[in-house]
Amino acid sequence: MHADENDFKGERFHMIKERHKGTFEKALGEGKVDPQMKSLCRFVAGTMDYFTSSCCSGRIMLIDLPKGEDKLGSRFHRKWHRTVAFNELWVGLNDESQGEVWFKQEPFILHIGCPDLERAQKVLQAMKKTGLKRGGIMFAAEGKWMLELMGTQNLAVPVKKGAKVLIERDYLKHLLQRANEKLKKNYALLKKFEKNCRRLLE
Amino acid sequence: MHADENDFKGERFHMIKERHKGTFEKALGEGKVDPQMKSLCRFVAGTMDYFTSSCCSGRIMLIDLPKGEDKLGSRFHRKWHRTVAFNELWVGLNDESQGEVWFKQEPFILHIGCPDLERAQKVLQAMKKTGLKRGGIMFAAEGKWMLELMGTQNLAVPVKKGAKVLIERDYLKHLLQRANEKLKKNYALLKKFEKNCRRLLE
Numbered sequence: 001m002h003a004d005e006n007d008f009k010g011e012r013f014h015m016i017k018e019r020h021k022g023t024f025e026k027a028l029g030e031g032k033v034d035p036q037m038k039s040l041c042r043f044v045a046g047t048m049d050y051f052t053s054s055c056c057s058g059r060i061m062l063i064d065l066p067k068g069e070d071k072l073g074s075r076f077h078r079k080w081h082r083t084v085a086f087n088e089l090w091v092g093l094n095d096e097s098q099g100e101v102w103f104k105q106e107p108f109i110l111h112i113g114c115p116d117l118e119r120a121q122k123v124l125q126a127m128k129k130t131g132l133k134r135g136g137i138m139f140a141a142e143g144k145w146m147l148e149l150m151g152t153q154n155l156a157v158p159v160k161k162g163a164k165v166l167i168e169r170d171y172l173k174h175l176l177q178r179a180n181e182k183l184k185k186n187y188a189l190l191k192k193f194e195k196n197c198r199r200l201l202e
Numbered sequence: 203m204h205a206d207e208n209d210f211k212g213e214r215f216h217m218i219k220e221r222h223k224g225t226f227e228k229a230l231g232e233g234k235v236d237p238q239m240k241s242l243c244r245f246v247a248g249t250m251d252y253f254t255s256s257c258c259s260g261r262i263m264l265i266d267l268p269k270g271e272d273k274l275g276s277r278f279h280r281k282w283h284r285t286v287a288f289n290e291l292w293v294g295l296n297d298e299s300q301g302e303v304w305f306k307q308e309p310f311i312l313h314i315g316c317p318d319l320e321r322a323q324k325v326l327q328a329m330k331k332t333g334l335k336r337g338g339i340m341f342a343a344e345g346k347w348m349l350e351l352m353g354t355q356n357l358a359v360p361v362k363k364g365a366k367v368l369i370e371r372d373y374l375k376h377l378l379q380r381a382n383e384k385l386k387k388n389y390a391l392l393k394k395f396e397k398n399c400r401r402l403l404e
Contacts, residue, residue: 117319117342124340136338136350138326140319148338157359158380166373174368178360 012143013049013115020051020113034081036187037108040194044112047201050123051113058108058151058186060084060179062092062159066099077101083180086173093160093172101160103172105179107134107151107186113144119201120145126196130189151189153182214345215251215317222253222315236283238389239310242396246314249403252325253315260310260353260388262286262381264294264361268301279303285382288375295362295374303362305374307381309336309353309388315346321403322347328398332391353391355384 024045027033033041034057044052062077078092093101112123120137127135127149135149155178159167167175226247229235235243236259243254264279280294295303314325322339329337329351337351357380361369369377 121342124342134336136340137342138338140323140326140339154356155358156356158376161376166376167369171368174360174363 009115009143016113016144017051020053021045024052036081036190037110040110040190040197043194043198044201049114049119050201053111053113053146055110056106056108057081057190058106058153058183060089060105060176060183061103062089062097063102063104064097064099065102074099083183084176086176089172089176090169093165097160098162100158100162103155103157103159103175103179105153105155105182107153108190109148109150112147112149114147115143116145120147122200123147123149123197126193126200129196129200130193132189132193149193151186153186153189155179155182211317211345218315218346219253222255223247226254238283238392239312242312242392242399245396245400246403251316251321252403255313255315255348257312258308258310259283259392260308260355260385262291262307262378262385263305264291264299265304265306266299266301267304276301285385286378288378291374291378292371295367299362300364302360302364305357305359305361305377305381307355307357307384309355310392311350311352314349314351316349317345318347322349324402325349325351325399328395328402331398331402332395334391334395351395353388355388355391357381357384 024033024041028038028042034055036057037055041052041055044050059079059081060083061079063074064077065074077095077097078089080088089103093103114120114123117140120140124136124147132149132151134152135147137145138148139146155175157175159165159172159175226235226243230240230244236257238259239257243257246252246254261281261283262285263281265276266279267276279297279299280291282290291305295305316322316325319342322342326338326349334351334353336354337349339347340350341348357377359377361367361374361377
C-alpha cells in the first residue's frame with residue numbers, strides 16, 4: 001500500500017503530511033529552520049510517505065532556571081544553533097539573570113511521521129545504521145505513526161547563581177571547547193542519519 | 203489474543219519472556235538489580251505479556267574518558283546508584299585517573315518487551331500518563347516488540363584532566379547538591395511510572 005492510495009488511512013495521512021509540509025515551508029520562508037537541519041527536512045518533505053514536525057539541529061545555550069530547576073518559568077538567556085565564540089558566551093553569562101543559569105549543549109531532536117508500521121520500521125533501520133541510540137515510535141494510530149529521535153552528545157552544568165558566576169573564566173573556556181566539539185560530533189551524526197534516510201526512505 | 207495462546211507469535215514471545223525472567227531472577231539473587239528498580243521489574247516479570255531486559259535506575263558517577271571522549275576505552279572511575287556524600291566523591295575525584303574525568307548524573311533507563319503493538323501502546327500510555335518524554339518502540343517483529351524509556355534529569359561536565367582537578371571544592375559541592383536533587387526527582391518519576399504500569403499493564 002502507498003499512502004496516497006484512495007483509502008481512509010491513506011487519505012488521513014495525506015492530509016496530515018500536507019499540513020506539516022505547509023508548516024515546514026512557512027518556517028523555511030521565515031528563516032526559522034536550523035541551517036544544519038534544512039537539507040534533511042527538505043528531503044523528508046519531498047518523500048511520498050514521510051513528514052517532519054518539530055525539529056532542532058542541536059544547540060548551545062545559557063538557560064535561566066528558577067528554583068528547583070522547574071521548566072515552568074525557565075527562559076533562554078542565550079541560545080545558538082552553531083558553535084560559539086568565547087566572548088559571546090562570556091558576555092551572555094555576565095548579562096543580568098535571575099535564577100540559576102545553566103550552560104548546556106543539547107543534541108539534535110527530530111520528529112518524523114509516516115502512515116504505518118512498515119514505513120516506521122525504515123526510520124528505525126536508518127537510526128540503527130547511523131548508530132543513533134535514542135528514540136523510537138512514540139505514537140501509533142491508523143494512518144499516523146510518529147517517531148522521535150535524537151543524538152546523545154550533551155553537556156549540562158550550573159554556572160551562575162543570582163548575580164554570582166560560579167566558575168573561573170578558564171574553566172568556562174574549557175567547557176565551551178568541549179561543548180563546541182560535541183556540537184560538531186552531533187552535526188556529523190545528523191549528516192550520517194540524513195545519508196541513511198536518503199537510502200532507506202521513499 | 204493473549205500471548206500464551208497456542209500460536210506461533212505467542213509461543214515465541216512466551217520463550218523470550220521466560221528467558222528474560224530467568225536472567226532477571228539470577229541478577230536479583232546476585233544482588234545486581236538496582237534497589238530503586240526492583241519493585242517495577244518484579245511487577246513486570248509477574249505480568250502475562252511483558253518483560254524487562256536491561257535496566258538502570260539512574261546514577262551518579264565519575265567516568266574517565268580517553269581523548270575525544272570516545273566511549274571505547276572509557277571506564278567508570280566511581281559509580282553510585284544512590285545519592286552521594288561529598289567526601290566519597292572528593293576521594294574518588296582525587297584518586298588516580300588517566301584521561302579526562304567527567305562528573306555525571308544520568309536518568310533511569312529501562313527496556314520493556316511485549317508481544318504486539320496493542321501491548322506496546324499500553325506502555326506508551328503509561329509513559330504519557332507519567333509525563334515521561336523520552337523513549338518509544340525501538341524494535342518490532344512478530345511476537346517481539348521492544349520499548350526503551352528513560353528519564354530526562356541529567357548533569358554532565360568535565361571536572362579533571364590528567365592529574366589536574368579543574369574545579370574548586372565548593373563548586374563541586376554545588377554540583378553534587380544538584381546531582382543528588384536530580385537523582386531524587388528521577389527516582390520519584392520512576393515510582394510514578396511504576397504506579398501507572400500497575401494500572402495499565404497486565
